[in-house]
Structures are given as C-alpha cells and as structure tokens.
Amino acid sequence: MKIISLFSGAGGLDLGLIQAGNTVIWANDIDKDAVATYKENIGDHIVCDDIKNIDISTLPDADVVVGGFPCQGFSQANRLRTLEDDRNQLYRFFYNTIKIKQPKFFIAENVKGILSLGKGEAIKQIVADFEAAGYITSVNLVNMANYGVPQTRQRVIIIGQRVDLGKELRFIFPQPTHSKSGELPKWVSIKEAIDHFPDPDKENNILNHIYSAYKVEYRNFTGHRKTDPDKPSPTVLARGNGKGGVCAIPHYNGKRRLTIRESASVQTFPEDFHFVGTMNSCYRQIGNAVPVLFARKLGDELMRLEKEENV
Template sequence: MTKKPLRVASLFCGAGGLDLGFKKAGFEIVWANDNDSDAVETYIKNIGDHCVLGDIEKLDIKELPKVDGIIGGFPCQGFSVANTQRTVDDSRNTLYKSFVKAVKLGQPKFFLAENVKGILSLGGGAVFNYIIKDFEKAGYICTYALVNAADYGVPQSRQRVLILGIRKDLAPKKISWPPKPTHEGRQISVGSALAAVPDPDKPHKLKNHVYSQFKLKFNGYISNRRVDPNKPSPTITARGDHKGGAMIIHHPSNTRRMTCREVAIVQGFPINFEFTGSMTSVYKQIGNAVPPPLAFAAAKQILENLS
C-alpha cells in the first residue's frame, strides 16, 4: 500500500522556493498564501493554483485545510541585520504571530519557520526567546539552527535560521537538527554555477535574463562588492530602490550586475522556473525566497524525525 504524502500549508510563500524543496522531498503542498500579487502569480504559474492572495492577518486561519505541517518564512525585514533601522517594536516583527496562531489552531505534526540571522540578536535575544516560547505554548518541542545555504549545494553564502517544531506527542527523544550539510568543504562557486549561462546581451532563449543597468561601484557595500568567481556568491537580497537594482550584486565577471535569471540560479531555482512582474519585482521575489536546495535538505530531515 502506497503511503500518502504529508500535506503541507505554506505561509508567506512568496514565489515558492521553500515549497519547491518540500515538493521534491515528497510532501504535498495543499494551500499557500502571500500578499504580493506578482509572487502569487509566479507561484501559480510554476507550482499550482492552491496559492491564495491576501494579507494573512485578514484571512480566517480557521478555514485553513487540515495539514500535517505548516511551513514559511515570515517577513524578515524587521529582523534583518541588513536593516540598520531595525527595532524590537517594528510592526513587521509581529507577523510571526499569525504563523503561531495557524500552528496553535491546526496542531499539525510539525512546523518549519525560516528567517534571517538578525532574528537571533534583536533585543539582545529577547525577541527570539518570545517567538520560541509562543511556539512551545502551542504544544511543540522546538529546536533551531543557524545554517549556511552554501553547505547545501547553493552557490551563495546565505546564513539563515531554521526553526523546527514537532508536536509534543510525536517528538522523538532527541530531535535531529539541522539537516546534515551536503556540500560542507566543497561549496559551489558562483563562477562555476553561471559558467554555462549565455551572455544576456547576445541572442538567447532564457526567460527573465535581463539585468539592472545601475552603475557598477566598488565601495564594499553589499551590492557594490567585487565578486570572487571562485567562491560562493555574496547573499542575494531583496532590497532595492525605485530604479530597480541598487542592491543587485555584481556578476562574477565584475563588468555588470547579475540578471534576474542568474540571481535565480544562484538561489537554486530551476532554469525553467519563470517569474512574472517587472524586473524590480522579479529581483525582489528571488531575493525574498528560500533556496530550494536548502528547503529540500530541511524537508528530508523532517521526514527522518517524524519516522
């Protein structure tokens, strides 16, 4: 008898990087939500029409389908170390409460929450402790780890916090977390990852292969650093300005900025994954995403814990 796949709901799903990894690991994504219309359109085009557009705080969480797991990366701008204006009372920091509410009401077997490194230090660590306690009060044994996506086959140095919660009645005596790195000591360089990508200024057939014309600078800031082609790429961010590309990092040739397609490759998206919206919107969707290879590793480790 074939075992049914575990059903998952995805909150703050964006373009679907986290969902892609879970699908590849054998999970069934039955419901997803985001408030970015372009991201939802991208999601539906590539993953499925179960994605709902809307503000999670205005949706009736009681109407979520019954699932085995809830996953998501709640908005991180208020937590990010890249945000120099971050404060404990940033309104975006409270969106995790919608996540907690969904977990508390639905009582799935597990949840996985992804966020930026800055969440650990905000308020001297007090904010993160509140978040963990809220999930524990909902009935879960929680553990977390700071991981680097480059250790899981992503050609990018990207540190993220992965919080895993398993319902108390199902939790093993010792939760195995984080996922075991697959590329530790043999990380993929950005130069090799993009070596076969055609020149965007010459005829090609790739979707989203356009790039910001924002002038190159070499002043050491996150989007203006010289990129070493022999190392993983610096962190891909979602930040930018009205011109669309101030925060887009250099191509490893250091002669132009990366195209949307190249940034997607560096994030671990499949070459045929097509994004919708303006160039600015596409850069943002990709920068906000969880790298699918990291999501896949996390999903496999969750299965191991539940078995």
C-alpha cells in the first residue's frame, strides 16, 4: 500500500512497513537529525519542515496515513475544545489529513498515558473525532515484548478503517507471538538481543557503538533501575535527564549505559542502520521510534489487505 508518514522521526515505523512490502511515498519530521538519519537509511521522500507550514491539499493520495501525534492538549479533557486547543495543532494536522485525504486506513501510535488523560475522556474524544471523519476506530494497548521485541514497551496503537470498505476488508490486529509465560515462546531477553556486541571500550567497527558517560546510579526511578539480563529491557527512553541529556538504560553489567547501537537493537533496528547527530540526538531518535519488528507486523497486515482487495 502507498503510505503517508507524519512525525516520522528516524523511521522505525516506516522501515517496518517497508520491510513488509509497502511503499512510503511521503514523510515529514521537524527534527533535522532524524530527517538526516531517515534519508541515509530509508529514502529521500521525507520533508524536513514544521508540519504547520504544510498544505494538506498538496500531499499525495495514499492508501494509509501513519504517525504518532503529541497529546499535551488533551490533559484538560475539555471534550468541546479538543480540536481547537492550541496545544493540539499536531493532532489537528493528523486528524485533518485523515479527514481531507480519506485514506483507506490510518495507524496512530501514542504513549500508554493517553488512555488515562481526563479519566479516559480524551481517548473517547479522539475516537469520536475519527468516527465523525468516517472511520471505524479501534484502540489497542500493546506490550511490545509480546511481539518478540526485547523490551517491555507499552504503547497505544489506534487503527482506523474507512467505513465504506465493508466487512469483507477488515484490518485484523496482529496476534502476540511471545508471552511472559504460557504456550507461546518466551519473551526475548535483552541479553539475547545485545550480548553478541563487542566491548564498546575496545576497538571495533560497529556503527554507533558508543555510550553516554552519564553515571549508573540505581534509584527507584525510570532509567535508573537495574536491568535484568534474563528479561526484556525496560522501555528505551527519549526524554532528558533534567540536564539536557538523554537517560539511556543501564547495561545489565552495571558498569555503563547501553550504547546507541545496543539501544537501537532493543528497538529492533537493523545493525547496519546508521543514526546521524550528536549522541543525545541519536538516543532521542531511538527512544521516540516504533520498534521495527512490531511495525513490520502491522505492515504484513496491510499487505494481506491489499492482496485481498485485488483478488
């Protein structure tokens, strides 16, 4: 399927969709480093600009629109002002793109916290908005570890399907492939994912295999807890540590933080995927991404739908 990607970042979601056989025909992000990373690894179809400067009518027609919109403006949960709230300009752009371009499907990714904003009123309004635009909308809370990603990353995936497509062509959300315990294969541990990498303090030719000098001090706080080698990684972070830096997850050896490359592997980026920018920028790009492996499962479902439609 032909895809428009909004808020693309370094391209984790896009890469997985492309690996499945789909085509991203237009993408956008405001972060120069993320766009440089995207261009080097994925393609030149990405536009580096503030999305507020883009005229939706100039976007190409596409089968699918994807992206993760910020949700600051939902915190007050004023259901009458969701689209009008100035803090929701990016959500409004995503919504208007869906409403104007009328793709067959849309995929939106967001943090788990969006479900509890305004005691659940915010997500109700989001679903109501998209249903009013002509879409059957489902909200799915996903633990990425259940899909073979070596990370207990919880995210909300909102799927929209244009109402006129009918019951015959229905997006089926991917079923888990792994579990913490049970009949499915066991969750992939962080050690399984990164233990093959050489010591970053010794000479090596691994891309982006450098790490933050931010000291490992264990506290009961996100990014400062011990990493268990036999379990999936905690969520790879994108936010700063209060001093302008990015708080990378501690390595399970307890001596250092994960390297950029190790963090990328936890997010299931290929090992030849090169991140561009400062160390902090690279960590942030990785932390903001959708795990490539999970994105490919969404892409596989889009490919199934395309084949069914063309039968």
